[in-house]
Amino acid sequence: MRILVIRRGAIGDVIITLPTLGILREYHPDAYIEVIGNREYWEIANKRYYVDAISAGEIKLTQELYSKDGKLSKEITDYFSSFDLILAYINDPERIIKENLKRIGAKQILIYLPFPKGDDLHAADYTALILREIGLDVNPPLFPKVHLSSEDLDFASKFLSPFMKYEPLVAIHPRTYGIKGWSIEKFINIGKWIENTLGGKSIWVIGPAEEENLKLIKSNFPTSAFLHLNYLPKVAAVLNLSHLYLGCDTGISHLAAAVGVPIITLFGPTNPHVWGPRGKKVLIIKADKMYKIQEDEVMQIILKYNLSQDIEEYKILTELGLETREGSEL
Structure with a gap:
C-alpha cells in the first residue's frame, strides 16, 4: 500500500501529526508512506518508523492542482495516481483540489482542515480523527512519540x-x-x-x-x-x-x-x-x-x-x- 500525507507547517505541526502516522503504520506496517511538507522539520520522522520519503510541496503542489479544471502534467498525474490513500491537511472549501485528484485517478482521498477551530479538542487528537472515516480506530488522548536512530x-x-x-x-x-x-x-x-x-x-x-x-x-x-x-x-x-x-x-x-x-x-x-x-x-x-x-x-x-x-x-x-x-x- 502507498500512502501520501500532505502536511505543511512548522515543527509543532509535524509533532502533532505523528500519532496519525502511528495509527496508519500500525494498521499498514508494510506500507510505503510519503509526506509532502517541510523537509527540515519532517526529518524527525523520516526513516524513523513513520515516513519513508519526504517531497517538497513547491514541486508537487503545482498551481494547476489548485485551479478548477486545471491541466496537470503527466508527471504530476502519475505521481498522485500512484497512491492508494492521500491524506491532505489543506484548506479546500470549494473541493477543487479533491476533484482534481479524483479526476487524475487518485484512489482514496481525505481532505481535512489543518487545525481545530474549537477549544475542546487537542490538536493531536483532532488531526487523527479523520482516520475514522476509513474505518481506523482513533482513541484519544493521543501522545506523539519520536523514534530516534x-x-x-x-x-x-x-x-x-x-x-x-x-x-x-x-x-x-x-x-x-x-x-x-x-x-x-x-x-x-x-x-x-x-x-x-x-x-x-x-x-x-x-x-x-x-x-x-x-x-x-x-x-x-x-x-x-x-x-x-x-x-x-x-x-x-x-x-x-x-x-x-x-x-x-x-x-x-x-x-x-x-x-x-x-x-x-x-x-x-x-x-x-x-x-x-x-x-x-x-x-x-x-x-x-x-x-x-x-x-x-x-x-x-x-x-x-x-x-x-x-x-x-x-x-x-x-x-x-x-x-x-x-x-x-x-
Missing part, C-alpha cells in the same frame, strides 16, 4: 559527554519574542540558579529566533552547551538524554515532550488544552500574559516536583493565581 543517540552521547558529571542537565529553549516569549533575564536567572544552587548544567537550545540573545547568554554561561537547531533528530536525541526541559509555547517544546524528557512549559494567551505539548511528563504553567510568570515560581515548581521526577502525568498548573496577578510587562 542509533546514530541520533550516538551523537547525543558524544555531545553531552563533557557534561554528564552534572545533575541535573536542563535543556532551555529561551524564546523571548512576541506574546509567547518570556524575558531573557528570567531565563538567565534560572540558568544561573540551576548551575550555582543545584549544581547542574544548562543546555541552551538556539534557533534563528534566539540568535539575537546568543552573545548575552554565552557571556553568562561560558562553559555551558549550546545546541543549534540545524538537524532536528540530533536536537531530539540531546533532549532525550537531558534530565529536564524548560521552554515556552514553541515547536521545540512539542519535540521535547515527544521524546519523553520531563518538561516544564510556560504558556501565555494560547490555550494549552488545544495547543499544549502532549507527553506523559508534561507540566504547563499557564498565565494570561507571560510576564506574570516569575522565575522564582518556576524554581519552586522545579523543586516541588523534585526536578521533574514526580511529573508522571499531563498537568496544567493554574492554581498559583498567575492569570490574575497584576504587574507591568518587562
